[in-house]
Amino acid sequence: MLSLLSVRSKLQPYDTFSDYSARAKAEIISLPRNAQELYGENLGEAVEQFTQLSVEMTKDVNPDVIHCHDWMTFEAGIRTSRHKRKPLVAHIHATELDRTDFHPNEWITARERGGLLAADKVIAVSGYTKNMLMRHYGIPGDKVAVVHNGHDREHFPVQSVLQNPLTQERNPFILFLGRLTVQKNPWQFLEMAKRVHDLRPDVRFVMAGDGPMLGTLIDRACELGLHDCMTFAGKANREEVRSLFAAASCFVMPSLSEPFGLVALEAIEHGTPVILSKQSGAAEVIQHAFTIDAWDSEKMADCVLTILREEPLARQLRSEAPHILRRLTWQNQAGNVRSIYQNLITG
Amino acid sequence: MTPSITFYFQVHQPYRLRDLRITEIGKGDANYFDAEKNRSVFRKVAEKCYLPANRLMLELLERYPNFRIAYSLSGVFLEQCEEYGQDVLASFRVLAKTGRVEFLGETYYHSLSCLKSLKDFCKQVRMHTLAIKRHFGQRPTIFRNTELIYRNELALIARVLGFRGILAEGADRLLGNRSANEPFVPPDFPLRPEQEQTINRERWMPPSDSMHILLKNYRLSDDVAFRFSDRSWVGYPLHADTFTDWLMTAGGHSINLFMDYETFGEHQWEDTGIFEFLRALPRIWDKRGIATTTPSEVIARWTGTSEVYDAHDFISWADTERDLSAWQGNRIQQAALDALYGLEDLVERSHSEELAKIWGRLQTSDHFYYMCTKYWNDGDVHKYFSPYDSPYEAYRRYSHALCDLRQRLEANAKCQVPTSKKEFNHHSSRFNCFLQKFLGSWGLALGTSA
Structure with missing residues (x-):
């Protein structure tokens, strides 16, 4: 069972919360209204607040693996992983270098590198990204698994x-x-x-x-x-x-x-x-x-x-x-992620 | 009876295309081929394969007086030898002088012309025969078609062209439980009258009174050509005496080991021990009284009754399918081949040796092979050996070349005026020609599909 938690944030994912929860058919946990307005105007502050909140909210959860996506979530992932003594997976959908045509914000790349180094396994969305992580972030190749993104064909009229x-x-x-x-x-x-x-x-x-x-x-x-x-x-x-x-x-x-x-x-x-x-x-x-x-x-x-x-x-x-x-469905690709979890758990 | 061993090696290099751009089409002077790349590939293969392998073959021919081999050298390979491989050509000439090396006939441009134009096929076989005669003083009497592409009709055509034998793949589905190690004959049926006429117009020797088919023993050939250095293969590492045991167990009249010459040093690198393996074979065969033969000797020594090898559809030596799918398996390959032979009439009418030569070089089967996508679906990692990024890049370059060639041929055709009107139209035709060239450099007949 998947649980989703809605927060209002400056950190905007591609998907809106309602779209995602509708597709995932997930159980939605709503925060009290006042707690939704968490984040300040400053990105660094916003990330720090997100980190504290997520650590706080998951303190009673007992995960087998902690999986975090891109740099903004890395600090939360690292702290949770240390606290729970469970393996950390860092999933890279884009690096600061991709977004900026190789003119990165150093504060952000430092956060990216920190998460990549702390992770027990890194998942990159392509061989291209894997190379980027090896060449520009100095991450050893055997630590990075490639799981390509997928696509589910839609039946449209x-x-x-x-x-x-x-x-x-x-x-x-x-x-x-x-x-x-x-x-x-x-x-x-x-x-x-x-x-x-x-x-x-x-x-x-x-x-x-x-x-x-x-x-x-x-x-x-x-x-x-x-x-x-x-x-x-x-x-x-x-x-x-x-x-x-x-x-x-x-x-x-x-x-x-x-x-x-x-x-x-x-x-x-x-x-x-x-x-x-x-x-x-x-x-x-x-x-x-x-x-x-x-x-x-x-x-x-x-x-x-x-x-x-x-x-x-x-x-x-x-x-x-x-x-x-036919091969590149989300179902198949999620299967690949699952076997990465399995390897981490059984060590 | 102890079978003899027949080695035939294919020696071929295509003219690869350069990164031709659409903006160059119609300029009238575009060169389609990647001179630098072709030279460097040729020199690399010459150093790794042709020169050391020829040295070894010469050594073996000198040491073992009964050792014999056969080669088929494509016309485009010989042209590249003349451009940047005189040393390679000289080493083949030395081999030819031993008198124990047979050269086979093929289409000059290593083409797929048998699929599209009997007339051009005959012309090319003749061109190739002349080239072999000029370089090595031999007239080929055994024919092998590009990539061992074969069907019944081809044996009959080769016979009328004067050949006594033809090589083909020993395909399991046609052999059934019969052995590939004995000469076969094609089924007897008449060619169509228009085919006969075409061949009679083009041929240069009298028809042969017989025709035998020599079949490649693909298991034993591929043990050397493909599996020799494969560490996961049960036969690894393959020793010359073990391989000889396998040959003798196979039995029959002659065991035909047909493969690319590039097996030695290029496909199987020197450090795999392939040259040592080859060096050891004649020594062991000599000791065990096993003869080596050339294809024409196999046929000359055959006194048995041949069974019929009935290849109704095309077969070849390529891939596991052993059909035409490596060159004609998808839409772009078919479109490219159709467009190519769609130019045949224009080429003929152009009376231009230069344009005919370019058209010929575009016929080389490798161009179509590079467009192959048959193992691509379902994310298979298998990729064809190709000098280009992808089959689509191969097609892009090729279709540009054809587009440009078509324009040059059309411009040329317009400049050719029938004799009776020549005087009268002299000035206007020159003007047309000028106009065509002028327009050609601007207009890009983008509507023409290749």
């Missing part, structure tokens, strides 16, 4: 996808979907779009997502003369995302450094041909794709144009890539 106006679009379009931040590298997407546009003026581009770079990107798109073929679609809801994937000729994920890149699994689920940054975890598991270096917008454009020109290629990418999803 085809009708809703087909009725969306986007699928009626005549011209081929190339899709970017992600937060408009340095890490996701939307800048290179524009550079690529320019190169494609020069040879194929009929092709359109859609950038779906929101983020701090939006203004800069709009300016840059105009500078490159892409105003007629570039659409900034803003943050898309689930249904819009489906329609975008279904209608796109190709999805490009140019991330500078992407520990995994779940969005790529979503793309192949919809049968969209994908071009992936080599600096990503998804490129390790999606075989039927083009891979490019994040900085190489010229090759990115070349791959896009090849997919547009070569129908048999596009068809093969559409039909073959999704096969990997």
